[in-house]
Each structure stands twice: as structure tokens, then as C-alpha cells.
Amino acid sequence: xxxxxxxxxxxxxxxxxxxxxxxHSTDSYFYKKGKYCFDPKRLAEYHHLNFEAFxxxxxxxxxxxxxxxxxxxxxxxxxxxxxxxxxxxDWFIVEMSEPSPILAAVRNIHGVPQKxxxxxxxxxxxxxIPTELCxxx
Numbered sequence: 001x002x003x004x005x006x007x008x009x010x011x012x013x014x015x016x017x018x019x020x021x022x023x024h025s026t027d028s029y030f031y032k033k034g035k036y037c038f039d040p041k042r043l044a045e046y047h048h049l050n051f052e053a054f055x056x057x058x059x060x061x062x063x064x065x066x067x068x069x070x071x072x073x074x075x076x077x078x079x080x081x082x083x084x085x086x087x088x089x090d091w092f093i094v095e096m097s098e099p100s101p102i103l104a105a106v107r108n109i110h111g112v113p114q115k116x117x118x119x120x121x122x123x124x125x126x127x128x129i130p131t132e133l134c135x136x137x
Contacts, residue, residue, distance in 0.1 A: 002071040002127075003096030004120045005112040006104030012094060013068040021064030024054040027110060036110050054080060058087035065089070073125050081129075092133045098124075 001009040013023045029046035030038050050069070057065045065084070071077040077093070084091040098121065099107070105114035127134050 001066060001068045001094050001096070002077065004070060004072075004098065004104055004117050004124075005110060006106070006108030006117065007096035007099055008107075009068055009070075009094075009096055010109070012096065013066045016094065017064050017066055020062070021066060022057045022062045023066045023068050024050050024057065025068040026050040027068075030110075038110065051079060051083070055083050055087075058083055058089060070120060072120055072123050074128050092135055093127065093129065094135050095127065097136065 001013050003009045010023075010025070013025075017023050026043070026046045026049075027036070029042070029049055030036055047069075050067070054065060054067055067077065067080045069076065071080075071093075081091055101114045101117045101121065104117045105112065108117075
């Protein structure tokens, strides 16, 4: 999955995963007692934990394995693609349509403010993979 906060990634990931899939999101590590508590100091650690969990799902042969992160830069998603290829999976990227920053700020479930969403949009890197491996939602 690829898109700014509030673009609908998690909703679409749930539809794609269905009952046999597994969704891996770095955001899930920020929940403490049911409350989302973002801590930028833990971001790198949680990204690593999310990737390792993703890789374990591939090793187990889970039917559909999804990385539900923003994946704004190439470096954010390339290692997920590499892990999927190494495990023998077919893979593709679902890139969400870019909502207006105001709408994204209202829709996202983690309280990411409009200013941060605008920064995400300004840092967005176009895909560096063949277009046939990208589906736009």
C-alpha cells in the first residue's frame, strides 16, 4: 500500500487481505492500551519490527501479505518488495489517490495534522517500478 495518511490505505488493505491475508502496519506498534501514542523516537525501531513481522508472514506462506505504511519514498518500500520476491510471491503496489490535505487530515484515524500531510505530499517520490505493477485506487 502507498498513500498519505487519510488516503484510505487501511480500508483498502482490509478489502484486499480478506479472511486469509495478513496486514502489517508500523502504526500498529504505537497502540498502548488501545490508544494511539505516536513517539517519533521509536519510529525506526517499529519500522524494523513491522518489516520482520511482514517477512515472517511470507515465510509462513500466508496467502496475501500487505504492508500498510505510507511508503512515501522508494527506500520505504523497496525492502518489502525484495522480501516478497525472495519468498517467491507475486507482488504489486496499490497507490491511493491523493486526497486534499484538509480531507486527509479529517479522515485519518491517527490525528495526523494537515501540515504534516502537506509535508508528506511534498516529499512524495513517484514510483520507480514498471507501471503494470502499480494499481491506483
